[in-house]
Amino acid sequence: xxxxxxxxxxxxxxxxTSVKIExxxxxxxxxxxxxxxxxxKQSLMLMATSNEGSKATYEQGVEKDKFLINHASLTLSTLxxxxxxxxxxxxxxxxxxxxxxxxxxxxxxxxxxxxx
Amino acid sequence: DAKTxxxxxxxxxxxxxxxxxCNHSTISGNEYVYWYRQIHSQxxxxxxxxxxxxxxxxxxxxxxxxxxxxxxxxxxxxTLRDTAVYYCIVRANNAGNMLTFGGGTRLMVKP
Numbered sequence: 001x002x003x004x005x006x007x008x009x010x011x012x013x014x015x016x017t018s019v020k021i022e023x024x025x026x027x028x029x030x031x032x033x034x035x036x037x038x039x040x041k042q043s044l045m046l047m048a049t050s051n052e053g054s055k056a057t058y059e060q061g062v063e064k065d066k067f068l069i070n071h072a073s074l075t076l077s078t079l080x081x082x083x084x085x086x087x088x089x090x091x092x093x094x095x096x097x098x099x100x101x102x103x104x105x106x107x108x109x110x111x112x113x114x115x116x
Numbered sequence: 117d118a119k120t121x122x123x124x125x126x127x128x129x130x131x132x133x134x135x136x137x138c139n140h141s142t143i144s145g146n147e148y149v150y151w152y153r154q155i156h157s158q159x160x161x162x163x164x165x166x167x168x169x170x171x172x173x174x175x176x177x178x179x180x181x182x183x184x185x186x187x188x189x190x191x192x193x194x195t196l197r198d199t200a201v202y203y204c205i206v207r208a209n210n211a212g213n214m215l216t217f218g219g220g221t222r223l224m225v226k227p
Contacts, residue, residue, distance in 0.1 A: 006159070043218060104150065
């Protein structure tokens with residue numbers, strides 16, 4: 001299956017600072033990537049759809065100015081959590097789909113963000 | 117995408133078959149049934165998917181009822197490493213569609 005690499009796997013930051021999370025598709029080009037967030041003991045919730053060369057599409061309730069998404073190339077999407085607060089502490093996961101119909105999605109290993 | 121219903125948790129003895137059910141009574145004709153699992157603190161892992169025929173791969177078997185309103189994921193010989201949350205998802209055959217995760221089933225494989 002496709003390889004999706006997320007970096008970092010974990011990060012601790014101070015409240016008010018910004019954190020950038022990278023998602024790389026290592027063996028195919030991805031015009032679309034998806035960013036999910038998962039709070040403890042909860043399921044994955046879609047935050048936004050990252051589109052190469054255009055603006056991301058955010059789900060209802062997700063602040064686009066707080067969660068900045070950049071998809072500047074076909075193999076890299078970044079999620080920047082700006083002015084992080086403790087309530088942003090969560091597990092952030094990216095996903096890609098190779099682009100053909102009916103194929104499975106592949107996920108990064110996730111990034112655990114802790115804001116102190 | 118159609119909604120799915122799964123039991124919140126199940127136990128299975130190591131070495132035995134684990135049968136995980138999923139109800140998707142509102143599934144439409146162009147929606148596939150996908151199964152993923154998430155081991156603690158990792159990203160989800162694809163297991164298997166199908167439309168209406170039963171499917172088998174090296175990880176599991178997928179049995180879909182004739183009316184497609186429910187399915188069962190079978191892990192033939194569960195190991196401790198199969199302990200995870202298993203998600204059943206139905207998705208239309210549109211490459212742009214994201215996956216919508218429900219609560220899943222927390223499978224605990226016990227020695």
